[in-house]
Amino acid sequence: MRLVAERLSARRGEDLIFRDISFEIGAGEVLVVKGPNGSGKSTLLRVVAGLLARETGKIRLTGEGAQAFETVATACHYLGHHNAMKRELTVAENLRFWKDFAGDSTSGSGIGIDAAAEAVGLGGIVHLPFGYLSAGQQRRMAMAKLLVAWRPVWILDEPTAALDAAAETMFAGLVKAHLGRGGLAIAATHQPLGLGAVAELHMAGFAGENVEAWA
Amino acid sequence: MSEQSLAIRKFSDLANPTRFLALSAAVWPWMAAVTALFFAVGLYLCFSTVGDYQQGETVRIMYIHVPAAWLSMMCYSVMALSALGTLVWRHPLADVSAKTAAPIGACFTFIALITGSLWGKPMWGTWWVWDARLTSVFVLFLMYLGLIALNRAVDDPTRAAKVGAILILVGFVNIPIIKFSVEWWNTLHQPASVIRLDGPTIDPEFLRPLVVMAIAFTLLFFTLHILAMRNEILRRRVATLRRLAARSAGHGSGGPGLAGPGLAAPEEAPR
Amino acid sequence: MTALLLRDLKLSVRAGGGAMIGVLFFMTVVAVIPFGVGPDLNLLARIGPAILWIGALLASLLGLDRLFQAEREDGSLDLILMQETPLVLTVLVKCLAHWIATGLPLVIASPLLALFMNMDAPAMAATMLTLLVGTPAITFIGAAGAAVAVALPRGGLLVSILVLPLAIPVLIFGVSAVYAAVQEPAPFLPPFLFLTALTLVFAVIGPVAAAAALRASTD
Numbered sequence: 001m002r003l004v005a006e007r008l009s010a011r012r013g014e015d016l017i018f019r020d021i022s023f024e025i026g027a028g029e030v031l032v033v034k035g036p037n038g039s040g041k042s043t044l045l046r047v048v049a050g051l052l053a054r055e056t057g058k059i060r061l062t063g064e065g066a067q068a069f070e071t072v073a074t075a076c077h078y079l080g081h082h083n084a085m086k087r088e089l090t091v092a093e094n095l096r097f098w099k100d101f102a103g104d105s106t107s108g109s110g111i112g113i114d115a116a117a118e119a120v121g122l123g124g125i126v127h128l129p130f131g132y133l134s135a136g137q138q139r140r141m142a143m144a145k146l147l148v149a150w151r152p153v154w155i156l157d158e159p160t161a162a163l164d165a166a167a168e169t170m171f172a173g174l175v176k177a178h179l180g181r182g183g184l185a186i187a188a189t190h191q192p193l194g195l196g197a198v199a200e201l202h203m204a205g206f207a208g209e210n211v212e213a214w215a
Numbered sequence: 216m217s218e219q220s221l222a223i224r225k226f227s228d229l230a231n232p233t234r235f236l237a238l239s240a241a242v243w244p245w246m247a248a249v250t251a252l253f254f255a256v257g258l259y260l261c262f263s264t265v266g267d268y269q270q271g272e273t274v275r276i277m278y279i280h281v282p283a284a285w286l287s288m289m290c291y292s293v294m295a296l297s298a299l300g301t302l303v304w305r306h307p308l309a310d311v312s313a314k315t316a317a318p319i320g321a322c323f324t325f326i327a328l329i330t331g332s333l334w335g336k337p338m339w340g341t342w343w344v345w346d347a348r349l350t351s352v353f354v355l356f357l358m359y360l361g362l363i364a365l366n367r368a369v370d371d372p373t374r375a376a377k378v379g380a381i382l383i384l385v386g387f388v389n390i391p392i393i394k395f396s397v398e399w400w401n402t403l404h405q406p407a408s409v410i411r412l413d414g415p416t417i418d419p420e421f422l423r424p425l426v427v428m429a430i431a432f433t434l435l436f437f438t439l440h441i442l443a444m445r446n447e448i449l450r451r452r453v454a455t456l457r458r459l460a461a462r463s464a465g466h467g468s469g470g471p472g473l474a475g476p477g478l479a480a481p482e483e484a485p486r
Numbered sequence: 487m488t489a490l491l492l493r494d495l496k497l498s499v500r501a502g503g504g505a506m507i508g509v510l511f512f513m514t515v516v517a518v519i520p521f522g523v524g525p526d527l528n529l530l531a532r533i534g535p536a537i538l539w540i541g542a543l544l545a546s547l548l549g550l551d552r553l554f555q556a557e558r559e560d561g562s563l564d565l566i567l568m569q570e571t572p573l574v575l576t577v578l579v580k581c582l583a584h585w586i587a588t589g590l591p592l593v594i595a596s597p598l599l600a601l602f603m604n605m606d607a608p609a610m611a612a613t614m615l616t617l618l619v620g621t622p623a624i625t626f627i628g629a630a631g632a633a634v635a636v637a638l639p640r641g642g643l644l645v646s647i648l649v650l651p652l653a654i655p656v657l658i659f660g661v662s663a664v665y666a667a668v669q670e671p672a673p674f675l676p677p678f679l680f681l682t683a684l685t686l687v688f689a690v691i692g693p694v695a696a697a698a699a700l701r702a703s704t705d
Contacts, residue, residue: 012705015458051564051704073568082561088500089493100489102569302698354651361648368638377702378634382648385630385695389652392684396655399677400662 001063001107001152002026003048003072003184008057010040010047016055017043023201027063027152030175030185030195035203041188042081044203045157048186049078065152068106075105077151079159083142087131091117091141094130099148108150108181116144121170135162143171146178154178156187168194232448235308239441246438253431260424273337278424280330282432283323284348287355290320290436294362295387298380308444310376311451313383314366315443319436321359327352347401351394358386372451487571487579494583504549508588509595512545516599527604534603535613535664541599542592542617543657546624547649551642553584553632554700563636567704573697581622581629581693589621612667612674616681620660623685626692627652633696637703656684 002024009019018040025031033041046052048059050073059072069075085094095113104110111119117126120140125133133141139162146154154175160168172194175185187193261278294316300309331349332342343349362379369375498505519537520530530537557563566576596617600610631649635641663677 046564046704049564049568051567070570074570076568078564078568080561080564082559082564084561084565086493086497086560086562088497093493093496097489097493098565101487101493101571102565354654357647357651361644361651364644364647365634368635368640368644371705374637374703374705378699381630381695381699381702382634385627385691386652388691389655392655392687393651396658396680399680400658 001061001065001075001182001184003153003186004058004060004062005048006058008044008047008059009055010043010052011055012043012052018203019056021057021201021203023199025184025186025199027182027184028179029199030179030187030193031199031201032193032195033186033188033201033203034190039203041203042157045078045155045186045188046080049073049076049155051078061153065107072153075151076153076155077146077149078155078157079142079146080157081161083138084145085130085138085142088129090127090129091122091133092126094141095126095144095148098145102149102151104150105152107152110149111147113144113148116147117141119147119174120144121167136164136167139163140167140170143174147174152183154183154185154187156185156189158189159187160189160191160193232308232311232452236445236448239445243438243441243445246434246441250431250434250438253427253434257424257427257431260427264420264424273334274421276330276334277421278428280327280334281425282429283327283330284352285429286432286436287320287324287327287352289433290316290323291355291359291383291387291390293440294320294383298383298387301376301380302384310372310380311444311447312440313380314372314376315447316440317359317362317366319439319443321356321363323432323436324352324356324359328356345401347398350397350401354393354397355390362386487575490576490579491583494580495587498583498587504552505587505591508545508548509591511548512541512592512595513599515541515544516602520602530602531604531606531609534600534605535609535668536661537603538596538599538613539617539620539657539661539664542596542621543624543650543653545592546589546621547628547646547653549588550584550625550628550632550649551635551645553580553629554636554696555632555641558636563700564704567700573700574693577629577633577693577696577700578689581625581689584629585622585625589625592621593617606668609664609668612664616660616663616678619678619685620656620681623656623681623688624649624653626685626688627656628692630692630695630699633699633703636700637705656681656688659684 004024006022007019008021010017021044023031033044035041043052047054050071060066061069061072061075066075084098085091089097092113095116099110099113110116113126114123117123120143122137122140122144125137130138130141139160143159156175160171163171168191175187175193175195178185257278261275294313297309297313297316300306301313328349331352335344335349336342362382365382366375366379369378516537519533523529523533554563557566567573569576593614596614597610600613605613628645628649631645631652632641634648635644638644659677659681662672663674663681666672666677667674
């Protein structure tokens with residue numbers, strides 16, 4: 001499966017944030033979006049996730065298995081700045097909810113809750129209320145959410161912002177495993193993700209005309 | 216097909232804010248003049264007709280009250296149409312139209328309430344009765360105020376327009392329900408002793424000034440609405456220019472593409 | 487969908503949930519009325535159904551603003567919007583969960599408060615029945631208001647202002663049905679059926695409008 005974006009532009013409020021962004025990601029590939037603050041990284045990811053209306057351009061899935069998805073958004077996991085977990089519920093209840101509510105896409109299946117917690121290095125504390133966890137642990141559990149329901153495309157907005165080096169390595173492992181299963185990922189980040197050589201999309205912000213710079 | 220697409224193109228031409236500004240600048244003085252003319256004739260007729268033998272001079276309140284009440288409803292319909300324009304056709308001017316119509320509608324509704332109350336004092340002996348009509352208009356007034364409050368609370372005009380449009384349409388669907396339920400409630404609680412002004416027996420003597428005044432009020436509404444829309448467009452343009460100034464300050468000289476007229480008016484961008 | 491229903495119900499009874507607050511508010515409002523109008527039992531019996539209905543209306547609106555705001559604040563709303571499940575259905579289920587957590591307790595508490603109001607058994611039963619049928623309508627139309635105000639920091643008050651005028655028909659038919667059941671000449675069924683119809687109509691309008699507003703207010 002391939003995720004193809006053609007000449008996207010988007011605005012927030014009345015401001016044009018970026019324009020004419022094009023990229024293509026194939027199965028097993030990751031695209032890292034880089035750029036200074038305010039250059040529109042988060043906006044681009046939200047546009048891909050279908051959370052913001054795009055001004056112009058197209059996003060589509062092509063290739064094998066793409067027909068199973070009604071919209072691009074339904075093929076995506078989105079890990080935004082917020083963890084999308086309820087503090088009052090236990091970790092297990094949170095993960096169980098997202099596993100049941102999101103459900104698996106046709107092309108794969110998610111792993112169990114305990115296994116997911118194990119994979120982010122926090123096995124054995126799923127019975128605790130989410131609010132009791134430290135910020136780093138909460139972020140890791142939010143990542144576990146990506147594992148419990150299968151989605152071919154991962155959209156990651158500053159996934160490792162609040163994490164230490166060990167957690168970053170752990171997360172790089174998760175992404176690699178996802179790519180290994182034929183998944184795709186698009187990540188906005190300041191830090192290197194530790195994924196080795198990857199495709200990069202540099203967003204210069206709108207004021208520099210050179211919006212479409214490929215690495 | 217080609218005819219239709221031509222019509223659509225003409226329609227969207229009008230949607231271009233710059234064209235709208237130019238067109239409205241040419242039109243509004245004439246509209247204002249015609250409005251003034253109708254008001255002059257209407258007011259003359261209002262005071263030249265004889266008073267009602269039952270209601271005396273107070274009948275003249277009706278010449279203000281009835282047109283205002285009529286406008287309070289028409290204005291909401293205009294807003295509902297604009298809301299459809301916002302949601303279905305993504306019409307940039309529809310946002311502006313719906314937003315600016317709300318305060319005008321609220322004013323006319325308020326006038327209808329005040330004059331109704333003034334007329335009620337000599338007629339019913341009290342400033343306010345929970346008559347079905349007055350109550351419905353009062354609820355409508357509350358809805359106008361809610362919409363204005365919502366518009367003021369959302370800072371991003373595009374988003375305000377969208378959620379406002381949804382609320383306008385929900386209200387529009389609800390208005391008949393409210394009207395019906397209020398009438399039901401009214402017959403339940405109050406014997407039908409209220410003198411009704413309208414009905415088939417209205418004398419042409421009263422009808423003539425009433426019609427002229429209704430036309431005058433309608434024209435007044437459209438004149439005010441066009442002027443308010445012009446203001447709103449200019450206000451948004453100023454806001455956009457300010458934002459662009461703030462942006463280019465952050466990026467040094469600013470991009471060459473920023474100064475173009477196409478971006479100075481965000482409403483012109485293709486949607 | 488069951489997962490969502492269960493999660494929302496769990497959330498409402500956990501710490502910080504609003505399930506019991508509504509009932510408490512309802513009881514407090516009704517308890518305050520006699521201090522305002524005096525302890526005349528005949529008068530209280532007469533205005534009792536109306537007081538209970540107004541109390542239930544206000545209590546239903548309480549906490550409605552958090553329906554989507556809480557989801558938005560922790561990022562859950564984004565994920566809910568991305569799912570294949572139609573958003574209208576999701577909103578409907580959330581409304582049902584909210585009603586079970588806040589509306590149903592009001593219905594259950596109403597006979598107790600009816601005793602305080604010196605209402606007789608038929609009035610009590612009629613009030614309970616009309617509340618059972620009518621309060622979902624308030625939740626449904628309130629969901630539209632909650633979705634419209636989802637992005638606003640002080641949305642709570644605004645939701646009440648926006649929703650109350652729209653909820654007037656529910657109040658009218660709810661209260662008239664109760665009075666019709668108690669006072670002889672008026673038939674009970676017409677206002678009660680209108681109330682039922684209102685609930686069904688709002689069950690469509692509310693979620694559809696709320697879904698549209700939620701889609702419109704992402705940023």
